[in-house]
Amino acid sequence: MDIVTELFSNLSLGFGTAALPVNIGFCFLGVLLGTLIGVLPGIGPTATIAMLLPITFNFEPATSLIMLAGIYYGAQYGGSTTAILINLPGESSSAVTAIDGYQMARQGRAGPALATAALGSFFAGSVATILIALFAPPLTEIALKFGPAEYFSLMMLGLVASVALASGSVLKALGMVVIGLLLGLVGSDVNTGAQRFTMGFLELADGLNFVALAVGVFGIAEILRNLENESDREVMVKKVTNLWPSKEDFKAMIAPTLRGTALGSVLGILPGGGAVLSSFAAYTVEKRISKTPERFGKGAIEGVAAPESANNAGAQTSFIPMLTLGIPANPVMALMIGAMIIQGIQPGPNVATEKPELFWGLIASMWIGNLMLVLLNLPLIGLWVRLLTVPYTMLFPAIVAFCCIGVYSVNSNAFDLYAVAAFGLLGYVLVKLDCEPAPLLLGFVLGPMLEENLRRAMTISRGDPTVFVTRPLSATLLLIAVAVLVITFLPAVRAKRDEVFQEEA
Amino acid sequence: MLKVMAAAVAAFGVLAGSAVADTYPSRPITLVVPFSAGGPTDTVSRLVAEAMGKDLGQQIVIENVGGAGGTLGAGRVAKSDPDGYTLLLHHIGMATSVPLYRKLPYDTLNAFEYVGLVTEVPMTIVGRGSLEPTDLKSLIDYVKTNKDTVTYANAGVGSASHLCGLLFMSRLETPLTTVPYKGAGPAMTDLVGGQVDFICDQTTNTTSQIRAGKIKAYAATVKERLASLPDIPTAAEAGLPDFNLTVWHGMYAPKGTSPEIVAKLTAALQKALKDPNVVKRFADLGTTPSTEAEATPDALKAKLVSEIERWTPVIKAAGVYAD
Numbered sequence: 046m047d048i049v050t051e052l053f054s055n056l057s058l059g060f061g062t063a064a065l066p067v068n069i070g071f072c073f074l075g076v077l078l079g080t081l082i083g084v085l086p087g088i089g090p091t092a093t094i095a096m097l098l099p100i101t102f103n104f105e106p107a108t109s110l111i112m113l114a115g116i117y118y119g120a121q122y123g124g125s126t127t128a129i130l131i132n133l134p135g136e137s138s139s140a141v142t143a144i145d146g147y148q149m150a151r152q153g154r155a156g157p158a159l160a161t162a163a164l165g166s167f168f169a170g171s172v173a174t175i176l177i178a179l180f181a182p183p184l185t186e187i188a189l190k191f192g193p194a195e196y197f198s199l200m201m202l203g204l205v206a207s208v209a210l211a212s213g214s215v216l217k218a219l220g221m222v223v224i225g226l227l228l229g230l231v232g233s234d235v236n237t238g239a240q241r242f243t244m245g246f247l248e249l250a251d252g253l254n255f256v257a258l259a260v261g262v263f264g265i266a267e268i269l270r271n272l273e274n275e276s277d278r279e280v281m282v283k284k285v286t287n288l289w290p291s292k293e294d295f296k297a298m299i300a301p302t303l304r305g306t307a308l309g310s311v312l313g314i315l316p317g318g319g320a321v322l323s324s325f326a327a328y329t330v331e332k333r334i335s336k337t338p339e340r341f342g343k344g345a346i347e348g349v350a351a352p353e354s355a356n357n358a359g360a361q362t363s364f365i366p367m368l369t370l371g372i373p374a375n376p377v378m379a380l381m382i383g384a385m386i387i388q389g390i391q392p393g394p395n396v397a398t399e400k401p402e403l404f405w406g407l408i409a410s411m412w413i414g415n416l417m418l419v420l421l422n423l424p425l426i427g428l429w430v431r432l433l434t435v436p437y438t439m440l441f442p443a444i445v446a447f448c449c450i451g452v453y454s455v456n457s458n459a460f461d462l463y464a465v466a467a468f469g470l471l472g473y474v475l476v477k478l479d480c481e482p483a484p485l486l487l488g489f490v491l492g493p494m495l496e497e498n499l500r501r502a503m504t505i506s507r508g509d510p511t512v513f514v515t516r517p518l519s520a521t522l523l524l525i526a527v528a529v530l531v532i533t534f535l536p537a538v539r540a541k542r543d544e545v546f547q548e549e550a
Numbered sequence: 551m552l553k554v555m556a557a558a559v560a561a562f563g564v565l566a567g568s569a570v571a572d573t574y575p576s577r578p579i580t581l582v583v584p585f586s587a588g589g590p591t592d593t594v595s596r597l598v599a600e601a602m603g604k605d606l607g608q609q610i611v612i613e614n615v616g617g618a619g620g621t622l623g624a625g626r627v628a629k630s631d632p633d634g635y636t637l638l639l640h641h642i643g644m645a646t647s648v649p650l651y652r653k654l655p656y657d658t659l660n661a662f663e664y665v666g667l668v669t670e671v672p673m674t675i676v677g678r679g680s681l682e683p684t685d686l687k688s689l690i691d692y693v694k695t696n697k698d699t700v701t702y703a704n705a706g707v708g709s710a711s712h713l714c715g716l717l718f719m720s721r722l723e724t725p726l727t728t729v730p731y732k733g734a735g736p737a738m739t740d741l742v743g744g745q746v747d748f749i750c751d752q753t754t755n756t757t758s759q760i761r762a763g764k765i766k767a768y769a770a771t772v773k774e775r776l777a778s779l780p781d782i783p784t785a786a787e788a789g790l791p792d793f794n795l796t797v798w799h800g801m802y803a804p805k806g807t808s809p810e811i812v813a814k815l816t817a818a819l820q821k822a823l824k825d826p827n828v829v830k831r832f833a834d835l836g837t838t839p840s841t842e843a844e845a846t847p848d849a850l851k852a853k854l855v856s857e858i859e860r861w862t863p864v865i866k867a868a869g870v871y872a873d
Contacts, residue, residue: 095614102600189743233618235730238650238707238872247625247655250618250873370742371758373735376586386593386754389834393758457615458622497732504729505701505745 055405056178062406063413068111071104075112076414079119080421084127084429085447089256090120092454094380098387106388107403111410113384114364117377118170118411121360122418125162125353126429130155131444133264138356140486141324143263145341145348152344155430156288161298161346162353163422169306169354170415173361176310177368178408181397184362185369188314193502194512198522199315200495203322205526206329207487218484221475225488226495228253235497236504248460257461258489260448261468262475262482268441269473288426290346298350301331305351309358314365315374325487327355333532342481361411368404370394574634574811575608581637581801584623586616590671590754590835594799595639597831598668601822606814610637619708619872621647621654624802628656632663632806634815639668641799643708645857649865650708650872659855662802665815666845667853668823670796671837673714673771674756674782677748678741679764686768686788689748694724702726703746705734708872710797713861714750714771716868717795741765752797753778753836771795778836798857800850812847820845 062068082093094113101109121138128139129146142162149158176184191199207222231242232252243249290298305327312323331351332341341348363374364381371392373379385392390400397404432440452461472482506512514520583595592614599610615623620643630636648658675686683689693700702719704712711734719725729746731737734755740746742764750771757778760767769788770776785793801819803812822828823839832839843849 098596102596189739192740192743192745233707233872235706235732238870240873247618247622247873250622251616366739370739370764372739372742379586379589379735383589383593386835387596387831389831391758391761391834394762394764395758457613501729501731504727507698507727 052178055401056409058402059178059405059407059409062107062402063111063409067105068108068406068410069413071108071112072115072410072414073417075115076119076122076418076421079116079121080123080418080425082116083120083123083125085451089451090117091376091380092451093120094377094384096454098380098384101384102387106385106390106400107406109384109388110381110403110407111414113381114407114411115414117381118357118360118414119418121357122163122166122422125166125349126159129158129162129349130429130433131264131440132267133444133448134259138324138352138359140259140263140483141328141352142349142356144328144481144483145343145345148342148344149346149349150433154344155433156426157290157294157346158349159426159429160288160290160423161294161349163419163426165298165302165305165350165354166357167415167419168302169309169358170361170418171412172306173310173313173358174408174412174415176362177365177411178405181365181369184314184365188366189370190518191315192516193498193505194516194519195522196315196498197495197502198513198519198526199322200491200498202522202526202529203325203491204488204495205529207325207484207491214479217478217480221480221482221484222488225485225490226492228258228485229489229492230496232493236500246460248458252493253489254452254461254464255490257452257464258468259486260452261465261470262472262485264444264448265465265469266472266476266482268444269469270476271437271441288430294346297346301327301347301351302354304330305354306358308351309355310362312355313359313362313374322491323355323359324352327351364407364411367392368396368407371396574814575606577635578609578611579603579606579635579637580613581610581639582613582615582623582627583639584615584620584643586614590752590797591639591641591799593754593835594669594671594832594837597828598639598801598819598822601825601828602815602818605818605821619643619647619650621651625655627802627804628661630804632804632808634803634807634811636804637665637815638662638802639799640802641671642710642713642797642857644800644802645854646708646713646861646865647872648858649862650870652871652873658858661805663805663807663812664847664850664854665801665803665812666819666847667840667850668799668801668819668845669832669837669839670798671752671754671835672776673710673750673752673795673797674760674779675714675718675748675750675768675771675785676741676756676760677766677768678744678746679766680744681747681766683768684766686783686785686790689768690722690789693722693726697724697726700726700748701729701746703729703731703737703741703749705737705751706730706732707870709734711737711749711751712870713864714795716864716870717793718750720864720867721790721793750795757836769793776836777838778833798853800853802850816846 078093079090082090094116124139125142128134128143129150132143132147134140134143146158204222231249233250234241240250308327309323312326328348328351331347332338335347363378366372366374367378367381371382373382382392448465449462452465475482502512513523581595581599583592585591596612599612603610615626620640624638624640627636627638644658647654683692702715704715706712715728734751737749738755738759741749742759759765760779767782769785769790770782771785771793773784773794775784776782820842823845829839
């Protein structure tokens with residue numbers, strides 16, 4: 046009972062802060078900005094928050110954090126828009142949404158896809174907010190149990206599962222994962238500082254830029270493919286059937302949304318990589334348990350609902366380590382910590398007790414912000430879908446220009462633009478070879494973390510590899526990975542899979 | 551004749567220079583921070599830039615040019631027009647990059663004009679909450695007896711925590727297992743989680759965890775106790791004399807920037823460092839602004855030269871390179 050009363054008194058304190066007119070105003074400004082930058086390909090929340098940081102100097106601390114947080118989760122809503130409409134994920138988390146979302150758009154179902162994404166995100170955001178309010182401190186303790194060995198096993202599981210992202214050949218998907226892993230090797234070795242595959246460019250010392258890679262292999266490649274043959278160019282607007290999901294759509298999205306929310310909430314808490322994994326993991330789970338896995342990659346609504354719920358839940362719960370420990374789970378959280386310091390607040394375990402109105406105000410504002418986002422995004426769907434009617438002679442150059450501005454803004458570095466061009470070409474070649482870019486992206490994201498944690502775990506255990514199976518959490522994760530492998534290659538399952546492909550052929 | 555011409559040219563130069571300096575700054579100034587936004591150096595830069603901008607009557611815009619341990623951003627400024635509109639705020643890495651990088655894209659001692667020191671952020675030696683030793687002396691004994699199992703975390707090659715670790719090991723003459731991380735955040739996560747044993751890092755990263763009792767603090771690497779953490783002994787008090795180490799930050803302009811402009815910047819920096827808001831925010835970060843005597847071109851140059859001399863042998867002896 047005590048916990049419940051405490052929660053209510055905390056939440057009422059929070060809503061008291063969050064509902065102040067000035068805070069509501071800046072919360073709205075934040076989510077609006079977030080949606081806009083999310084929609085503009087390439088411009089991510091990190092760059093936007095960095096640019097807006099100085100403006101918040103003169104705000105009250107709560108107001109400033111509420112606005113910055115709004116930008117972050119607002120971008121999660123907006124990011125799915127371009128992924129669905131033009132196959133251009135601005136962030137790793139929406140790369141998965143592009144797989145089925147874009148196919149839905151090509152079938153004239155951009156409206157339902159966008160509505161699914163918005164509704165799923167809203168649900169997930171609301172649940173994750175309650176989760177933060179209820180369990181933030183105990184969840185942090187669990188996250189801290191994750192050492193290098195556990196992370197390694199988690200990444201292993203992620204990689205094994207990533208093959209399920211492919212809708213075509215398993216072999217090609219494996220190949221893509223490996224290319225992704227190799228691309229992830231570029232840069233300074235964390236342990237020794239040795240340069241790997243940087244070919245003398247200091248610009249490559251920190252590795253290839255994720256945004257440049259994603260924009261290139263997804264967006265630019267898609268534009269190139271569309272330029273191939275004038276008569277083949279896709280005019281999607283012809284086939285737009287309805288803007289709102291049908292009854293069947295709603296039925297189909299409920300369970301995936303719930304599962305995606307649960308997965309995203311759990312993985313989002315883990316500092317570093319957790320939130321990235323969540324959308325990939327949610328998609329994989331849906332495809333695994335679906336009775337009709339062959340629909341995935343061809344416009345399955347579950348393939349939009351699950352990862353979108355997962356990434357929004359993950360975005361929300363990634364605030365937990367930041368709020369309770371002052372530890373950033375990703376670059377955006379690092380900026381939030383910077384914002385707190387500039388405001389004279391020492392981020393860390395004491396924020397909740399020393400500044401309860403700020404702590405709970407921020408949490409309450411997340412729910413208000415999510416409500417604003419769904420109200421903002423649903424009416425916009427019609428507008429976004431009409432965007433597809435813009436002639437491609439205007440749309441394509443505009444997309445390329447925005448991509449370049451976005452990529453340049455990350456590090457103010459022209460080198461990243463050459464990278465976009467190179468990856469655009471690579472992406473085009475891959476499209477021609479029927480290879481899908483999503484597993485490549487996952488390999489690229491997970492590879493460096495896998496290596497880093499493997500070496501770190503081995504360093505701490507002084508070269509003893511049993512550490513991965515003697516630590517219970519790590520052993521469990523590895524077991525699940527093995528189980529997934531077995532299921533993938535079990536004769537019965539393979540037969541079913543082959544059958545599926547024959548049906549298609 | 552030549553002398554006359556030279557004098558004329560010099561006079562013209564001075565005139566032109568002062569004419570430019572009179573109107574300087576007439577547009578916003580870019581301050582390059584060679585690290586990503588949100589980190590300690592970025593925070594320090596933004597606080598100083600805001601105060602300096604008010605004094606100069608022009609906004610100072612921060613541009614984060616991260617990568618390669620700060621050398622990309624420094625290289626960008628080294629190649630910029632020396633017109634006073636592109637400045638650099640860099641930390642101790644300006645000195646340690648000299649031995650760490652075999653191919654620096656600029657000549658550290660000849661590519662910049664010096665505006666002044668900004669702040670020296672103290673460092674603290676801290677251990678996981680469950681680490682047995684309670685003071686620095688027993689920590690040193692513990693480290694020596696358990697040198698095969700003790701792990702020292704750092705935030706990557708060339709980071710402040712890496713440098714402090716090198717110095718600590720060379721003083722103890724005990725090589726330890728080092729666990730590198732990509733940045734101070736993940737390293738602190740694992741220290742709080744008890745995955746690694748100890749680290750020596752900036753107060754900006756450690757203060758809140760120390761205050762919350764999540765980690766153990768053994769010593770501060772400065773001559774006098776910290777106002778923000780008065781219970782922590784200095785390294786000398788705790789039994790490790792002359793173990794002074796700060797992450798000093800300085801402001802630079804490209805070589806050839808006119809002395810008048812540099813003087814204006816130095817004056818604005820000195821004023822900014824006395825701004826009550828800057829002093830207060832720096833205190834929250836566990837540091838203090840440099841004094842007026844330190845916030846001068848000469849003091850910064852002397853610091854840079856002495857730090858290059860100090861760190862080159864330590865880094866060379868460890869045999870580490872960042873490229």
